Amino acid sequence: MPPLPTNYWSCPDHSVALHAGADHYLCRQFGHRFPIVEGIPCFANFEALTDIQRSELKHREREVRYEGDRRVQYERRIEREAVVGRLRLTAADRVLDAGCGVGRITRALLTSPAEVVAVDFSHARLAELRRAVAPTMRLTLATADVTRLPFASGAFSAIVHTQVLEHIPTAAARVAMLRSFRRMLRPGGTLCLTVYNFSEPWRLRGDAKEGRHETGVFYHCYRADELRHEIEVQAQLKVEELCGVINLFPHTFRAFPWLGPLARRIDHWGERHPALSQKWGHLLLARATR
Numbered sequence: 001m002p003p004l005p006t007n008y009w010s011c012p013d014h015s016v017a018l019h020a021g022a023d024h025y026l027c028r029q030f031g032h033r034f035p036i037v038e039g040i041p042c043f044a045n046f047e048a049l050t051d052i053q054r055s056e057l058k059h060r061e062r063e064v065r066y067e068g069d070r071r072v073q074y075e076r077r078i079e080r081e082a083v084v085g086r087l088r089l090t091a092a093d094r095v096l097d098a099g100c101g102v103g104r105i106t107r108a109l110l111t112s113p114a115e116v117v118a119v120d121f122s123h124a125r126l127a128e129l130r131r132a133v134a135p136t137m138r139l140t141l142a143t144a145d146v147t148r149l150p151f152a153s154g155a156f157s158a159i160v161h162t163q164v165l166e167h168i169p170t171a172a173a174r175v176a177m178l179r180s181f182r183r184m185l186r187p188g189g190t191l192c193l194t195v196y197n198f199s200e201p202w203r204l205r206g207d208a209k210e211g212r213h214e215t216g217v218f219y220h221c222y223r224a225d226e227l228r229h230e231i232e233v234q235a236q237l238k239v240e241e242l243c244g245v246i247n248l249f250p251h252t253f254r255a256f257p258w259l260g261p262l263a264r265r266i267d268h269w270g271e272r273h274p275a276l277s278q279k280w281g282h283l284l285l286a287r288a289t290r
């Protein structure tokens with residue numbers, strides 16, 4: 001049975017407490033049963049996914065073991081350091097990794113003493129994550145749609161959401177999800193997210209602000225003011241910081257993966273200069289509090 005206490009689970013459709021059975025969770029009020037599949041409770045309603053989401057899920061399940069080249073690994077490291085370094089987690093924290101994939105950030109979160117809950121709509125990705133980490137009672141996994149999460153109000157002191165928001169296909173669904181994050185955060189809790197930045201390099205390459213990757217995965221690139229509006233005005237969270245990360249300053253991006261710690265220092269330096277990094281960062285990072 002997953003370690004997250006029963007009172008933190010909540011029916012994704014009716015927002016009422018769930019009863020834990022031996023091989024399922026039950027919404028007693030409406031009789032919905034959520035099965036536990038290979039040890040991972042499943043709250044996702046795959047029939048309700050749109051065609052765009054189905055095609056993303058198919059792609060994500062195929063791409064479970066993607067390591068990436070040196071540049072990809074460098075970029076992942078910068079993002080991981082930027083996100084996890086901002087959370088300062090203690091043993092009193094419970095953090096949700098919403099759309100965790102194979103657990104790139106989850107694994108870094110587990111190096112803190114916090115309790116970690118990781119969800120994705122891909123069971124294959126969660127199984128890969130479980131395979132990669134040492135068994136621990138501090139990690140709970142669940143298969144769930146991030147736009148329809150099975151958690152009670154105030155269940156988390158922090159929510160991490162890296163490179164997922166931009167793949168939610170409509171603006172209305174993105175805002176509704178951010179509002180649900182607010183509900184699931186304790187007062188004073190932190191949301192830390194990253195999204196594609198519609199930055200100078202994207203524009204110079206002539207890439208579209210919104211579209212489908214070759215893989216069929218939908219994406220929506222954000223401008224900094226647009227992201228701030230969704231988080232602050234529409235979801236009513238206070239934006240504490242909004243900067244660019246993975247700073248592709250002109251003429252530097254090819255050299256960065258090869259320059260070692262010096263490049264990482266320059267890259268992270270950019271985060272402290274939002275006017276610069278919002279323009280050149282590959283991603284935007286927002287840290288907001290409830």
Ligand SMILES: C[S@@+](CC[C@H](N)C(=O)[O-])C[C@H]1O[C@@H](n2cnc3c(N)ncnc32)[C@H](O)[C@@H]1O
Pocket residue numbers: 053056057060098099100101102103104105119120121122125144145146147161162163164167168
């Ligand atoms: C680009 S990956 C990022 C994974 C992870 N957050 C990271 O930074 O490594 C996007 C992830 O979001 C998941 N995802 C996309 N839409 C989702 C949804 N509606 N519900 C749950 N997971 C979703 C995908 O399965 C995929 O694992």
